[in-house]
Amino acid sequence: LGPTLCIGEIIVEIVATTTGDGFRHPQPLLGPFPSGAPAIFISQCGRLGGQSAMIGAVGADDFGALNLARLQSDGVDVSAVALDPEWPTGSAFVRYRADGSREFVFNINHSAATRFGWSEPVARLVARAGHLHVMGSALSMPPAREVIVRAAAMIKERGGTLSLDPNLRKELSGGPEIAELFQCLVGLCDLLLPSGAELFPAAGLDAPDTTEAQAIAHLLQRGVTEIVLKRGPNGASLFTPDSVIRAAPFQVDEVDPTGAGDCFGAAYVTCRRLGMGAEAALTYACAAGARNVTAVGPMEGAGTLAELDDFIRTTARRI
Ligand code: ADP
Secondary structure, three states: OOOOOEOOOOEEEEEEEEEEOOOOOOEEEEEEEEEEEHHHHHHHHHOOOOOOOEEEEEEEEEEHHHHHHHHHHOOOOEEEEEEEOOOOOOOEEEOOOOOOOEEEEEEEOOHHHHOOOHHHHHHHHHHHEEEEEHHHHOOOOHHHHHHHHHHHHHHEEEEEEEEEEEOHHHHHOHHHHHHHHHHOOOOOOOOEOOOHEEEEEEEEOOOOHHHHHHHHHHHHHHHOEEEEEOHHOOOEEEOOOEEEEEEEEOOOOOOOOOOOHHHHHHHHHHHHHHHOOOHHHHHHHHHHHHOOOOOOOOOOOOOOHHHHHHHHHHHEEOO
16 A cells, blocks of 8 residues: 655744744743644644655754654655754744634744755655655755655655645745645545635635635535635534535543544554544544543644543543
């Protein structure tokens, strides 16, 4: 089958412990936590026991070491994670507003995350990967973008599969050329994992004039065979050409929503690749997302398969 591959930013995240506008001074903080949407995704894949590998870069510093140690302990192949001798590991500061929404300050543009490119170890990994998961956030960084485009073409050509999470971040948004590239990837992908209103730009349609059903129909017609719509605390829905499955959310106390969508996607992809049916994979995905929001830190709530089984057995679902 070949490993599941993810490409992009590996950073640390530092979280404000107070909510509200702006950072206070001094601001009580938690972290650094290992982070970066592609890294969270692949960490959760590894924890679930799926063969998984990461392409990216970290600085030769403590933040880089922290990330590498975490990915290795999850069983992720890091042979294609470069160690940048000059530029540091990137970082993100996160704070939560009173309404629960998030504000990010990213320090990624001049970090190792933006400097890696095609290399021998990258080529070796891409040559044996069975699945590529693309994170929209990584597309805003030119070197990552080039590696993703090349890897996607090679893996699809060999009969591998592709999943795509739009993961739109206004702080990391790209120009019109990114939107065009994104649409090319939608045309190639087998599985699309938008979150809420991301469904509409993912379908290349304007929200005010389009219903959810129209956007789904358009994507299915373009050849995406599975669309999993993440609905935050309201669970998720799966759409295929011949079925719609609505998954009720697990009832949890949310303390930190960052990483939920990445863990959700990782669980769905890994369970499908381990041979599970779509409905069972959706249950594990909802469990992975819900479990992850119960811990502070983007990957601190990521569970193993046994931990998710236990979570599913012991956690009520809101119908
Ligand atoms: P993203 O982080 O990509 O925006 P979501 O916030 O929609 O993704 O979270 C992904 C999935 O995790 C949801 O579809 C849901 O199944 C689960 N989830 C997230 N937040 C909660 C929550 N507060 N309670 C229960 N499940 C949740």
